[in-house]
Amino acid sequence: MDCTQVNGMLDLLMDDALSDEQRSALEAHGRECPACAAAIRSTLQMKALFAQMEPEIDVPLEAQARWRGAVREAAKAQRPKPLRRWIASAAAAAVVLVGVGAALTLRGAPKQNAATYEADAVAPMALEERADAPALASGIASNGMVDGASGAVVEADGMADEAVAIGETAMGLAMESEAAGLPAPACELALRVKDVETACDRIRDLAQEYEAVADVQAAGDGAADVYVEIAAENAGDFLNAVAPLDASGKAVEVPELTGSGRLLVLLALTEQ
Amino acid sequence: MEESRLIQRAGAGDAAAFNTLMGMHERRMYAVALRMCGNPEDAQDCLQEAMLRIYRAINGFKAQSSFSTWVYRITMNTCLDELRRRKNRPNTSLDGLYDAGWAPVDPGQTPEKSAMLGDMRRQLQAYIHELPEDMRAAVVLRDVEGYSYDEIARMLDANVGTIKSRISRGREKLREKIASKPELFDRVDV
Ligand SMILES: [Zn+2]
Numbered sequence: 480m481d482c483t484q485v486n487g488m489l490d491l492l493m494d495d496a497l498s499d500e501q502r503s504a505l506e507a508h509g510r511e512c513p514a515c516a517a518a519i520r521s522t523l524q525m526k527a528l529f530a531q532m533e534p535e536i537d538v539p540l541e542a543q544a545r546w547r548g549a550v551r552e553a554a555k556a557q558r559p560k561p562l563r564r565w566i567a568s569a570a571a572a573a574v575v576l577v578g579v580g581a582a583l584t585l586r587g588a589p590k591q592n593a594a595t596y597e598a599d600a601v602a603p604m605a606l607e608e609r610a611d612a613p614a615l616a617s618g619i620a621s622n623g624m625v626d627g628a629s630g631a632v633v634e635a636d637g638m639a640d641e642a643v644a645i646g647e648t649a650m651g652l653a654m655e656s657e658a659a660g661l662p663a664p665a666c667e668l669a670l671r672v673k674d675v676e677t678a679c680d681r682i683r684d685l686a687q688e689y690e691a692v693a694d695v696q697a698a699g700d701g702a703a704d705v706y707v708e709i710a711a712e713n714a715g716d717f718l719n720a721v722a723p724l725d726a727s728g729k730a731v732e733v734p735e736l737t738g739s740g741r742l743l744v745l746l747a748l749t750e751q
Numbered sequence: 752m753e754e755s756r757l758i759q760r761a762g763a764g765d766a767a768a769f770n771t772l773m774g775m776h777e778r779r780m781y782a783v784a785l786r787m788c789g790n791p792e793d794a795q796d797c798l799q800e801a802m803l804r805i806y807r808a809i810n811g812f813k814a815q816s817s818f819s820t821w822v823y824r825i826t827m828n829t830c831l832d833e834l835r836r837r838k839n840r841p842n843t844s845l846d847g848l849y850d851a852g853w854a855p856v857d858p859g860q861t862p863e864k865s866a867m868l869g870d871m872r873r874q875l876q877a878y879i880h881e882l883p884e885d886m887r888a889a890v891v892l893r894d895v896e897g898y899s900y901d902e903i904a905r906m907l908d909a910n911v912g913t914i915k916s917r918i919s920r921g922r923e924k925l926r927e928k929i930a931s932k933p934e935l936f937d938r939v940d941v
Contacts, residue, residue: 489926490915493894493922517930518930520930521926521927521930522922522926524929524941525922525925525926528871528872528875529894529895530854531854531872531941532852532895533782534779534782534895534896535778535779535781535782536778536781536782536785536852537778538777538778538798539791542795546795546798547770549802550770550803551766551770553766553806554764554765554766683771692760692765692768692771693774694767694770694771695774706767708767
C-alpha cells in the first residue's frame, strides 16, 4: 500500500468496512510512514468522538410546545375547509343524513378560560353514499370540532337545507369552542410525576399501544397538559396503565368511563 | 396507532395525529438541527419551521417512499435554507456551542480527564461547524446519524458519488484539524 490509498482506507475505517487484510495493510503502512500514522491516529480519535455523539437529543419541553402550538395554529387556519366542502356536497346530493354526535357539549378548556360554553347541536356528517363518513367524523371529532361523536344514524329525507344550517351551527360552535380553547375532556386526571418530560414520553408510548393520539401542551412552571384522544373501550385500560406514573404515593382514582366512539382525556402533569 | 394511519390522518389536517406522528421523529430532527446550526435557539427555530413545512406537505407524501427519509430531507433543507439566510449575521461565538447530545462521561473518570474530554467534544463540534454547509450536512447524516450513503443521497438530492466524496473530504478536513491540535487531542485517550 502507498500513501495515496490511505485516504480511501480511512473512509472504510470510519464506516467499519475494513476487511482484515485491509486493516493489516493499513497498520503495516502506518508503522513505516509517520505522516499516515498521524492520519490514522486522528481518524481513530474522530471516530471515537463521533461514537459519543447521540443521534437523538431530547427536545426541551418549551420547544416541543412551541412547534406543536405552531402546527395547531396552522391547522386552525385550514380547518373549516373540509366541513364547508362537505356542506356543499350535502346540499347538492341531499338524501339521507348520517348524524354524528346528537348531543354536543362544547366548553372552553378549564385552564384557558373559566367561561363555559354549552350548547346542544346536531352535527350532520355525511350522506349515506359517502364511504368516508366515519373517517370524516373521526377527523372532525379529533380536530376538536365535535366532541362525543357517537356515529348514530339519523334518517332525514330531503333535509339538505336543514343539514347545511345545522352544519353551519356546528361549525360556529366548534369555532367558538376553539377560540376558548379545547372541547371538554371526558375526564381529567391529575398526576404528580418524578419528571414531566419522561412521563410525557411514557404517555406517548402508551397512547401508541392503545391506538390513541396524545398531544402535549406546556402548562407553565414545567407542568404539562396531555390531551389524549382514545376509543372509549380502551380508555379505562389506558388510564390504569398511566396511573402508576404518579409518584405522590397517594392512590390515583381512575374514573369509570362509559360510552362509545372516541373521547378526550386530559392528563394534568406536575413535577413532584 | 400505526405510522401509516397517522400519516393518513395528518394528511387530512388532523393536527393531533400529526403531533403524535412527529413526536416519534422530533429528537432526531432536533439532533440534526442542533449539529447543523450549532446553537439551541436556531436549532429550535429550524425544528419548528421544518415541522410546519412537513405539516403543509404531508398530504402529498407518497406512501411508497420512506417517511423518515422524506422527513429528514425536509429537515435538512430547512436547516440549509436557514443557514444560508443567516450568512450575513455575525457569527455566534464558540462559547455558545452547546454541550448537549453527548453520551454521559464514564463516572469512573478523573475530573481532569472528564474536563479534557469535554474540551475535545466542544472542539470537534466547532470543527464540524467550520465545514462548508453541504459537507457538514453529509458528515452529520453519516457519522452522527448513521444513515447509509444511499439514504443520504436521497435526503440531500445528490448522487451517491457526490455524497461519498463530500463525506470523504469532510472527514479529511476534520482529521487535519484534529492533527493540528495534538496538545488537546493527544493528551488522553478519547
Ligand atoms: Zn503514508
